[in-house]
Amino acid sequence: MSPPAPALPLTAISHFQRFRLRRDGLAxxxxxxxxxxxxxxxxxxxxxxxxxxxxFAAIVEGAVGSPHQIGAALNRCTPYLLAGGGVxxxxxxxxxxxxxxxxxxxxxxxAAAAAFAFSGAPPVLAILAALTxxxxxxxxxxxxxxxxxxxxNVHEVLATLLLNFIAILLVQxxxxxxxxxxxxxxLQSPLMPRETWLPRLAGFDAHPGFLIxxxxxxxxxxxxxxxxxxxxLRVAGSSRRAAAYAGFSLPRLTWGAMLIAxxxxxLAGGIEVxxxxxxLIEGFSLGFGFKAVTVALLGAMEPLAVVPAALxxxxxxxxxxxxxxxxGVPSAxxxxxxxxxxxxxxxxxxxxx
Amino acid sequence: xxxxLEMRGIVRCFGELRANDNVDLDxxxxxxxxxxGENGSGKSTLxxxxxxxxxxxxxxxxFRGKPLAGHTPRDAMAAGIxxxxxxxMLIDAMTVTENVMLGxxxxxxxxxxxxxxxxxxxxxRRFGLDLDPDARVATLPLGRRQRVEILKAILRDAxxxxxxxxxxxxxxxxxxxxxxxxxxxxxxxxxxxFISHKLPEVLEVCDxxxxxxxxxxxxxxxxxxxxxxxxxxxxxGRDISxxxxxxxxxxxxxxxxxxxxxxxxxxxxxxFELRGGEILGVAGVDGNGQIELVETxxxxxxxxxxxxALDGRDITRASVGARxxxxxxxxxxxxxxxxxxxxxxxxxxxMLRDSRRAPYGRGPFLTPASGAAKARALMADYDIRxxxxxxxxxxxxxxxxxxxxxxxxxxxxPSVLIAHQAAWGLDPGATRFVLDxxxxxxxxxxxxxxxSSELEEVLTISDRIAVIADGGFAGIVPRAEIDMRxxxxxxxxxxx
Numbered sequence: 103m104s105p106p107a108p109a110l111p112l113t114a115i116s117h118f119q120r121f122r123l124r125r126d127g128l129a130x131x132x133x134x135x136x137x138x139x140x141x142x143x144x145x146x147x148x149x150x151x152x153x154x155x156x157x158f159a160a161i162v163e164g165a166v167g168s169p170h171q172i173g174a175a176l177n178r179c180t181p182y183l184l185a186g187g188g189v190x191x192x193x194x195x196x197x198x199x200x201x202x203x204x205x206x207x208x209x210x211x212x213a214a215a216a217a218f219a220f221s222g223a224p225p226v227l228a229i230l231a232a233l234t235x236x237x238x239x240x241x242x243x244x245x246x247x248x249x250x251x252x253x254x255n256v257h258e259v260l261a262t263l264l265l266n267f268i269a270i271l272l273v274q275x276x277x278x279x280x281x282x283x284x285x286x287x288x289l290q291s292p293l294m295p296r297e298t299w300l301p302r303l304a305g306f307d308a309h310p311g312f313l314i315x316x317x318x319x320x321x322x323x324x325x326x327x328x329x330x331x332x333x334x335l336r337v338a339g340s341s342r343r344a345a346a347y348a349g350f351s352l353p354r355l356t357w358g359a360m361l362i363a364x365x366x367x368x369l370a371g372g373i374e375v376x377x378x379x380x381x382l383i384e385g386f387s388l389g390f391g392f393k394a395v396t397v398a399l400l401g402a403m404e405p406l407a408v409v410p411a412a413l414x415x416x417x418x419x420x421x422x423x424x425x426x427x428x429x430g431v432p433s434a435x436x437x438x439x440x441x442x443x444x445x446x447x448x449x450x451x452x453x454x455x
Numbered sequence: 456x457x458x459x460l461e462m463r464g465i466v467r468c469f470g471e472l473r474a475n476d477n478v479d480l481d482x483x484x485x486x487x488x489x490x491x492g493e494n495g496s497g498k499s500t501l502x503x504x505x506x507x508x509x510x511x512x513x514x515x516x517x518f519r520g521k522p523l524a525g526h527t528p529r530d531a532m533a534a535g536i537x538x539x540x541x542x543x544m545l546i547d548a549m550t551v552t553e554n555v556m557l558g559x560x561x562x563x564x565x566x567x568x569x570x571x572x573x574x575x576x577x578x579x580r581r582f583g584l585d586l587d588p589d590a591r592v593a594t595l596p597l598g599r600r601q602r603v604e605i606l607k608a609i610l611r612d613a614x615x616x617x618x619x620x621x622x623x624x625x626x627x628x629x630x631x632x633x634x635x636x637x638x639x640x641x642x643x644x645x646x647x648x649f650i651s652h653k654l655p656e657v658l659e660v661c662d663x664x665x666x667x668x669x670x671x672x673x674x675x676x677x678x679x680x681x682x683x684x685x686x687x688x689x690x691x692g693r694d695i696s697x698x699x700x701x702x703x704x705x706x707x708x709x710x711x712x713x714x715x716x717x718x719x720x721x722x723x724x725x726x727f728e729l730r731g732g733e734i735l736g737v738a739g740v741d742g743n744g745q746i747e748l749v750e751t752x753x754x755x756x757x758x759x760x761x762x763x764a765l766d767g768r769d770i771t772r773a774s775v776g777a778r779x780x781x782x783x784x785x786x787x788x789x790x791x792x793x794x795x796x797x798x799x800x801x802x803x804x805x806m807l808r809d810s811r812r813a814p815y816g817r818g819p820f821l822t823p824a825s826g827a828a829k830a831r832a833l834m835a836d837y838d839i840r841x842x843x844x845x846x847x848x849x850x851x852x853x854x855x856x857x858x859x860x861x862x863x864x865x866x867x868x869p870s871v872l873i874a875h876q877a878a879w880g881l882d883p884g885a886t887r888f889v890l891d892x893x894x895x896x897x898x899x900x901x902x903x904x905x906x907s908s909e910l911e912e913v914l915t916i917s918d919r920i921a922v923i924a925d926g927g928f929a930g931i932v933p934r935a936e937i938d939m940r941x942x943x944x945x946x947x948x949x950x951x
Contacts, residue, residue, distance in 0.1 A: 328820060328821050329816075330811045330816045330820075330821060333810045333821060334810070341793070344796045346793075347793045347808070348807045
């Protein structure tokens with residue numbers, strides 16, 4: 103019970119309904135949504151004339167069939183976990199950040215630039231410098247979106263979304279200019295200096311990115327649940343008016359959440375460049391940043407729950423190529439599964455305003 | 456005369472709680488039945504069962520002689536039951552006629568605005584509703600909007616109208632009009648259920664009252680001959696004649712809050728001083744600048760000009776948090792979205808404004824163990840009834856929710872408290888609790904601004920009374936010099 107909303111807005115802060123999740127029985131709902139989407143995928147595979155069980159077996163085999171494949175799959179999960187964790191963090195504060203794709207792209211470029219600048223440094227220092235370059239570039243890009251959002255009152259969805267395209271084109275521009283490999287015939291940089299390569303576990307092919315990402319998810323969870331800053335974010339995500347009443351500065355919270363998310367996405371870009379490709383390539387982010395939103399929702403906006411969500415998406419994609427190779431079901435089917443999962447999860451969890 | 460509505464042996468449980476325990480209710484045509492009860496006494500549950508929003512666990516309903524069971528709200532409406540909610544279900548951008556037609560099958564598939572307007576005009580004349588069919592709802596005062604809801608019910612041939620706390624949003628003059636309309640409806644042989652906390656209105660307009668307490672019928676009585684004291688006693692099982700605040704005036708303390716020429720959009724040049732140990736009651740019809748006043752004082756809105764000092768320190772430009780740290784406590788009127796985060800736990804709501812301070816936090820970290828211990832202590836001190844601090848605030852009754860706000864704001868030991876509609880929608884027991892705590896804070900030397908549209912509440916508690924009208928104080932008088940006629944003129948004067 104509360105008095106009726108006054109005719110005038112209670113505060114100058116705009117107060118429109120941000121979407122929220124139903125928190126009761128959430129895990130069960132998400133599990134059901136996953137089952138439904140896998141069921142639909144099975145039906146599609148059967149329609150295409152293949153045995154769904156064989157196809158799924160091929161995906162599992164392709165994802166975790168050998169140490170090498172497990173390593174590749176974990177590498178694939180890494181950007182989802184880093185960027186998805188950041189997006190979930192923002193969503194928890196009621197900020198819809200669709201800009202991870204651009205932040206990853208800028209992060210990759212920043213890491214590449216730093217790597218070239220620090221070539222010849224001792225390996226640990228060089229790697230740290232390169233990753234720091236990625237973090238700073240990602241955070242800068244998120245900061246730009248935040249400045250536009252807060253300074254000019256542009257909705258954050260628009261600001262973050264549109265900056266993605268600018269970032270992707272900027273990376274192309276860098277590759278056509280200062281960072282590009284002359285005469286490659288392809289928009290890519292020269293190989294990174296060897297001392298900036300992320301080490302790979304022998305016979306396993308995994309770079310340490312996944313471990314970094316797990317640590318980051320745990321840190322996000324700690325911040326969210328065990329610090330006043332995280333508490334303020336959660337209050338702001340539930341009610342902006344309550345946050346203003348509590349004395350929290352909404353702009354400061356937005357800056358905090360966006361910079362952290364941008365830094366993590368930038369780190370994801372840097373790890374991708376230094377750990378997987380070892381050069382900056384046009385379009386190296388295969389929509390990681392966009393799917394990070396799916397991953398964040400699949401993980402119910404809970405940084406630690408994003409770990410299994412990222413594993414699901416990463417392993418699925420990693421196994422899909424094997425499925426295509428072995429039984430001829432196009433790997434694009436996995437994109438369909440992801441899309442359906444997203445829809446089912448939203449349908450099962452988002453609370454009606 | 457036969458009953459229009461018979462509810463027999465209604466039982467409805469929520470888990471272990473028996474929200475309705477064998478309740479019987481009868482309404483006759485041409486009767487206004489008052490339904491009284493504290494929050495959580497089962498009034499809303501009973502009406503939701505009637506309207507088909509909740510299924511009863513046991514019991515039977517007969518309406519106009521026919522059984523009503525397993526029905527939906529749509530069936531209830533079709534049978535002739537109309538519910539007029541506290542929050543109106545109207546579309547502001549549409550006209551009265553359009554709102555009446557909305558979702559009404561009898562309006563037909565084609566839009567026949569002219570014909571409908573004529574019907575609206577005719578019904579409005581017959582029942583004295585005084586509504587212009589072409590007026591946009593957004594332009595109507597709340598009292599008129601309520602009449603649109605009543606008109607919708609009448610045109611849909613409702614025989615029984617249920618009004619849930621219908622006077623809580625209305626100015627005194629509008630209340631009088633509403634009661635006149637209800638009498639008119641009674642004369643047309645409609646049955647009316649009037650749900651209210653406000654005993655004087657119930658005594659004025661109702662024929663009979665049914666009092667619910669803890670899910671059971673605590674008593675039923677004809678209004679003629681019943682007294683306020685009796686009804687209140689039935690409601691909470693003890694007499695709650697209000698504590699008299701007529702002790703001799705204490706020597707005024709030092710000035711704690713000084714406002715000089717404060718103005719903001721909707722607020723014109725206010726100057727006042729507030730001393731320790733006094734309660735300044737602010738009366739006035741809602742929408743006359745109350746929200747602007749409290750939000751400017753607490754820092755949620757910037758002041759356009761003027762200055763504000765708290766215990767001698769200038770806080771005109773201080774942030775919400777800085778003002779709070781300096782000793783300014785605030786209980787907002789909007790409990791659902793501002794004072795509380797209903798989706799969070801009691802413990803989290805208790806630390807809402809203090810998460811950086813001990814015992815809730817230290818440096819950059821929260822300290823959950825000491826925070827939970829503190830929350831448990833506050834729950835005991837302020838009688839917040841729930842199993843433990845992890846219970847979600849939304850599960851509590853309005854009274855318990857408001858106790859969370861009081862506990863949080865008073866425990867900080869404020870020097871100034873701004874309480875806005877602090878007892879709004881609370882039952883008499885919880886209202887008493889709020890007023891007692893506020894007075895205890897005053898006795899401890901704090902200065903208090905108590906803003907309410909309930910004049911009686913303001914008169915009960917205040918040492919000085921200000922009337923706000925049209926964004927400014929129409930007048931301030933000490934309690935000893937109150938002239939009710941003058942207060943009434945002030946409330947109406949500048950607002951008219």
